[in-house]
Amino acid sequence: MPKFDVILKAAIKIIGQKGFHNAKIKDIASEADVADGTIYNYFSNKEDILVTIFRIKLEDYVNKAKREIKGVEDTEKKLEILIRHHFKVMSENPDLAKVLQVELRQPNKEMRTKVRLHLKNYFNIIETVINDGIAKGIFKKNLHIHLAREMYFGTLDEVISTWVFSGQHWNLNAHVDELTEMFTKAFS
Amino acid sequence: MPKFDVILKAAIKIIGQKGFHNAKIKDIASEADVADGTIYNYFSNKEDILVTIFRIKLEDYVNKAKREIKGVEDTEKKLEILIRHHFKVMSENPDLAKVLQVELRQPNKEMRTKVRLHLKNYFNIIETVINDGIAKGIFKKNLHIHLAREMYFGTLDEVISTWVFSGQHWNLNAHVDELTEMFTKAFS
Amino acid sequence: MPKFDVILKAAIKIIGQKGFHNAKIKDIASEADVADGTIYNYFSNKEDILVTIFRIKLEDYVNKAKREIKGVEDTEKKLEILIRHHFKVMSENPDLAKVLQVELRQPNKEMRTKVRLHLKNYFNIIETVINDGIAKGIFKKNLHIHLAREMYFGTLDEVISTWVFSGQHWNLNAHVDELTEMFTKAFS
Amino acid sequence: MPKFDVILKAAIKIIGQKGFHNAKIKDIASEADVADGTIYNYFSNKEDILVTIFRIKLEDYVNKAKREIKGVEDTEKKLEILIRHHFKVMSENPDLAKVLQVELRQPNKEMRTKVRLHLKNYFNIIETVINDGIAKGIFKKNLHIHLAREMYFGTLDEVISTWVFSGQHWNLNAHVDELTEMFTKAFS
DNA sequence: TATGAATGAGAATTCATTCAT
DNA sequence: TATGAATGAATTCTCATTCAT
Numbered sequence: 001m002p003k004f005d006v007i008l009k010a011a012i013k014i015i016g017q018k019g020f021h022n023a024k025i026k027d028i029a030s031e032a033d034v035a036d037g038t039i040y041n042y043f044s045n046k047e048d049i050l051v052t053i054f055r056i057k058l059e060d061y062v063n064k065a066k067r068e069i070k071g072v073e074d075t076e077k078k079l080e081i082l083i084r085h086h087f088k089v090m091s092e093n094p095d096l097a098k099v100l101q102v103e104l105r106q107p108n109k110e111m112r113t114k115v116r117l118h119l120k121n122y123f124n125i126i127e128t129v130i131n132d133g134i135a136k137g138i139f140k141k142n143l144h145i146h147l148a149r150e151m152y153f154g155t156l157d158e159v160i161s162t163w164v165f166s167g168q169h170w171n172l173n174a175h176v177d178e179l180t181e182m183f184t185k186a187f188s
Numbered sequence: 189m190p191k192f193d194v195i196l197k198a199a200i201k202i203i204g205q206k207g208f209h210n211a212k213i214k215d216i217a218s219e220a221d222v223a224d225g226t227i228y229n230y231f232s233n234k235e236d237i238l239v240t241i242f243r244i245k246l247e248d249y250v251n252k253a254k255r256e257i258k259g260v261e262d263t264e265k266k267l268e269i270l271i272r273h274h275f276k277v278m279s280e281n282p283d284l285a286k287v288l289q290v291e292l293r294q295p296n297k298e299m300r301t302k303v304r305l306h307l308k309n310y311f312n313i314i315e316t317v318i319n320d321g322i323a324k325g326i327f328k329k330n331l332h333i334h335l336a337r338e339m340y341f342g343t344l345d346e347v348i349s350t351w352v353f354s355g356q357h358w359n360l361n362a363h364v365d366e367l368t369e370m371f372t373k374a375f376s
Numbered sequence: 377m378p379k380f381d382v383i384l385k386a387a388i389k390i391i392g393q394k395g396f397h398n399a400k401i402k403d404i405a406s407e408a409d410v411a412d413g414t415i416y417n418y419f420s421n422k423e424d425i426l427v428t429i430f431r432i433k434l435e436d437y438v439n440k441a442k443r444e445i446k447g448v449e450d451t452e453k454k455l456e457i458l459i460r461h462h463f464k465v466m467s468e469n470p471d472l473a474k475v476l477q478v479e480l481r482q483p484n485k486e487m488r489t490k491v492r493l494h495l496k497n498y499f500n501i502i503e504t505v506i507n508d509g510i511a512k513g514i515f516k517k518n519l520h521i522h523l524a525r526e527m528y529f530g531t532l533d534e535v536i537s538t539w540v541f542s543g544q545h546w547n548l549n550a551h552v553d554e555l556t557e558m559f560t561k562a563f564s
Numbered sequence: 565m566p567k568f569d570v571i572l573k574a575a576i577k578i579i580g581q582k583g584f585h586n587a588k589i590k591d592i593a594s595e596a597d598v599a600d601g602t603i604y605n606y607f608s609n610k611e612d613i614l615v616t617i618f619r620i621k622l623e624d625y626v627n628k629a630k631r632e633i634k635g636v637e638d639t640e641k642k643l644e645i646l647i648r649h650h651f652k653v654m655s656e657n658p659d660l661a662k663v664l665q666v667e668l669r670q671p672n673k674e675m676r677t678k679v680r681l682h683l684k685n686y687f688n689i690i691e692t693v694i695n696d697g698i699a700k701g702i703f704k705k706n707l708h709i710h711l712a713r714e715m716y717f718g719t720l721d722e723v724i725s726t727w728v729f730s731g732q733h734w735n736l737n738a739h740v741d742e743l744t745e746m747f748t749k750a751f752s
Numbered sequence: 753t754a755t756g757a758a759t760g761a762g763a764a765t766t767c768a769t770t771c772a773t
Numbered sequence: 774t775a776t777g778a779a780t781g782a783a784t785t786c787t788c789a790t791t792c793a794t
Binding site (some may be wrong): 191210222224225226229 | 755756757759760761
Binding site (some may be wrong): 024026037045046 | 766767768769770771
């Protein structure tokens with residue numbers, strides 16, 4: 001694995017487990033089995049690591065999500081696929097889930113600006129689906145799209161959050177159908 | 189105002205604006221117009237400030253929320269009141285909103301344990317309402333209560349989050365009715 | 377008991393147990409059951425407490441020691457009485473023993489100067505006895521008095537030290553005769 | 565000189581002159597001509613510096629002392645060599661002498677426990693010589709070994725203490741023979 | 753005198769970042 | 774590129790001392 005990827009993976013693990021502020025460069029370097037200084041050959045500073053995680057992982061998330069719903073016609077089916085995809089990504093890498101969950105809320109203004117850029121595409125997917133649902137008459141005409149998107153992401157966030165913080169003891173997939181139904185009703 | 193309250197208020201402002209890690213004791217002391225050391229006459233350490241904010245504010249939140257829905261019969265009405273109450277608290281003190289939104293998600297285990305205690309009562313309110321709705325036949329019998337609660341809090345969190353981070357330019361109350369309806373449908 | 381004495385007693389206890397640097401004014405005030413500020417009505421500062429302990433306790437020590445050997449003719453008997461007196465004082469108040477033992481060695485120059493003044497009289501007693509022994513022909517003519525005094529105090533110090541630090545489990549008096557004999561031989 | 569040694573040497577000087585509590589990390593770093601933080605690459609904390617001084621210096625002391633009396637038959641001669649060695653070490657580094665003299669008496673329990681370990685070997689040397697003297701019939705059969713050891717170390721301690729605190733104006737070696745004789749008599 | 757809340761200078765320690773090798 | 778020792782600014786917390794009541 002290229003050193004860049006090794007470091008990024010290590011960073012996700014450490015930041016996911018300790019949080020950005022408590023994750024020390026030394027820890028990440030240790031985990032990646034490189035020297036502290038090496039990290040600075042691939043990232044300009046600690047913050048850059050976090051931003052890069054968002055950039056790459058969200059990009060990846062979005063690409064895969066788009067690919068998965070490509071060709072699917074049914075709006076509700078799309079919703080279900082997206083939720084399942086979300087849970088899959090988060091289940092497969094709980095550390096990443098924590099990073100995205102927790103550190104997305106950086107109070108640092110600069111960082112939030114940098115992150116928001118990548119969030120847009122992330123938001124776009126679900127908004128497109130919602131719009132599609134409205135166009136098809138499945139969702140109500142006057143559905144407030146932002147509100148719907150906030151409900152969608154907020155709910156998934158909270159579900160993941162609970163799952164992550166309580167030790168990932170149950171299977172997230174168990175709730176996909178139920179959630180799909182709840183969203184569909186809420187948006188109708 | 190008692191010095192304890194002065195310091196707490198200052199802490200909410202500073203932590204809300206800068207985040208816990210970037211809020212320096214000096215900043216809080218300055219804002220409260222006391223010496224650094226004075227803070228330690230009222231709080232045992234920095235973390236204790238944060239935990240105290242949670243304790244006091246969530247307690248207050250819960251007490252007021254309970255009072256507001258007391259005597260109200262209609263489940264949907266209760267839901268609406270709770271949402272309005274939530275938005276009111278957050279609107280009136282966006283800094284507090286940020287503290288609760290952002291810092292609640294600390295990956296620090298010790299802190300989360302301390303906070304969870306207070307969160308229970310906070311969660312209880314909505315779960316009680318949801319249960320009540322099920323009993324009355326307004327919500328579906330097999331509604332997954334935890335999931336419903338997660339949808340409720342996740343959504344409000346996300347709405348507040350967006351509102352808080354984008355500069356609080358619009359009126360939160362505008363969406364109370366819409367959200368009430370969405371939840372009601374989702375839970376039916 | 378006058379407040380001055382109460383505070384002094386408390387200070388000896390706390391400083392004896394924790395050492396000067398780790399003894400907090402708050403601890404001493406607590407032990408004396410007075411407010412922190414009250415201490416400053418009787419002592420000008422923390423250092424003054426320590427110096428005062430030396431002044432009063434050494435004075436007392438010297439006065440009593442002098443009284444005890446008054447009228448005694450036999451040099452060896454005087455030696456024995458002094459050792460017994462030393463052990464008695466230290467046994468009766470191990471905290472005081474610790475203070476005198478440990479804190480006498482303050483690296484702080486100013487303080488040492490202040491303390492040395494009181495030490496002189498303390499040293500004088502044994503030097504007088506040694507001189508007397510030389511005059512009587514019991515001790516050798518060319519005995520180096522300072523060296524003899526250093527042996528005397530150094531030895532007692534070390535015995536007390538061991539006794540104090542190992543928890544005062546045995547009776548100091550058991551060794552008085554043996555020590556008297558050893559000193560007498562060493563000085564002969 | 566390895567940085568570890570540079571720092572240790574600087575620490576001995578500064579702690580010797582100011583005492584442990586008044587020696588600031590900044591002072592030691594300055595003296596060693598390194599940054600404050602560098603010290604923490606070699607020592608885990610301030611106390612560790614002190615303990616390390618004890619460990620290394622006492623080890624060194626013991627090794628050299630053992631080597632010096634190796635092969636010497638005469639007990640009195642051994643005694644003389646040990647005293648001379650003691651004075652030599654202390655004369656050559658009065659700051660070290662102060663550290664050992666003063667800081668060894670820390671009332672801090674943890675530290676004393678750590679130090680006592682190293683002291684054991686230090687005590688052993690003289691006890692071995694004393695035992696040897698008894699076996700050879702030079703010292704009296706019923707000599708109380710601990711008491712003798714306490715007299716030996718207490719006396720040397722006190723002599724060094726006086727010498728160190730009064731400015732090291734005279735030559736310690738001048739008293740070696742006299743002391744040897746005094747001990748020999750005392751133990752006979 | 754007695755109080756104890758308030759003060760703020762001071763100190764140990766941490767850790768992101770640099771840079772000579 | 775890779776290293777990791779060195780850096781030193783930055784930060785939390787302590788505690789002797791003061792002073793208004």
